[in-house]
Amino acid sequence: MAKRQSILARSKKAEREVQALLFPDTVFTAHAKRPALEDEDVRGLDFDGVLHWGEVKAFDHKTVHGAGGPWAVLEAAFNQCVEAIERNPHEGQIPRPFAVLRVRGTSLESTQNLAMYMAGGLVIVPLSQFRRRITGE
Numbered sequence: 001m002a003k004r005q006s007i008l009a010r011s012k013k014a015e016r017e018v019q020a021l022l023f024p025d026t027v028f029t030a031h032a033k034r035p036a037l038e039d040e041d042v043r044g045l046d047f048d049g050v051l052h053w054g055e056v057k058a059f060d061h062k063t064v065h066g067a068g069g070p071w072a073v074l075e076a077a078f079n080q081c082v083e084a085i086e087r088n089p090h091e092g093q094i095p096r097p098f099a100v101l102r103v104r105g106t107s108l109e110s111t112q113n114l115a116m117y118m119a120g121g122l123v124i125v126p127l128s129q130f131r132r133r134i135t136g137e
Contacts, residue, residue, distance in 0.1 A: 014058035014102040015041040021108055021127070022054070022134050039084035043095065047136030053095040054115075055081040058102040074099045074116035074124060100127060 019026065023044025040053040055077040059067070067073050077099035085095050098117040106112045108127070115130035116122055125133075 010104070011056070011058050014104075015056045017108055018042050018054070018056050018100050018102060018127075019044070022052075022131055039088055040081065040095075042100070044134075046134045051093050051095040052098055052134065053081055053085055054098045054100055055084075056100045056102055058104055060104045064101065064103065070101055070114055071124065074101050074114060075122065077101070078116050078122065098130070100130075102127075 019042040022042060026044040041056040042054040043052060045051055057073055057077050059073065064070055064073055067076075078097060081097040081099055085097055096118070098115055101114045101116075102108075103110065103112045111126040111128070113127040114124050115127050116124045117130065117133075
């Protein structure tokens with residue numbers, strides 16, 4: 001069984017990977033590679049300048065299955081992100097929430113890594129497709 005410290009280190013690594021993939025040019029305080037705040041795992045502006053906040057879950061296949069499958073994991077993470085946005089006051093633009101499932105043992109570009117966001121309702125797409133939506137490519 002993994003120690004809490006190693007679990008935390010793996011989750012922070014996954015957050016840094018997703019941050020670098022989706023918002024590579026974002027600069028944080030003290031040149032951190034991820035947001036310092038605990039209310040969002042990743043954040044950045046899309047190609048239109050719209051602010052996005054995301055929650056990242058880094059699980060192996062067994063954990064995903066035990067939690068009810070990808071939809072259940074992503075929906076819980078999405079709701080966690082929505083609650084974080086509601087807890088924090090925003091001047092001007094309210095961030096758009098999203099959730100990412102980073103499956104351990106897969107490459108970052110694998111279609112097993114998924115993103116959930118709102119597009120007329122909740123949708124799930126491969127993380128690489130969500131990246132194209134964010135970057136406008």
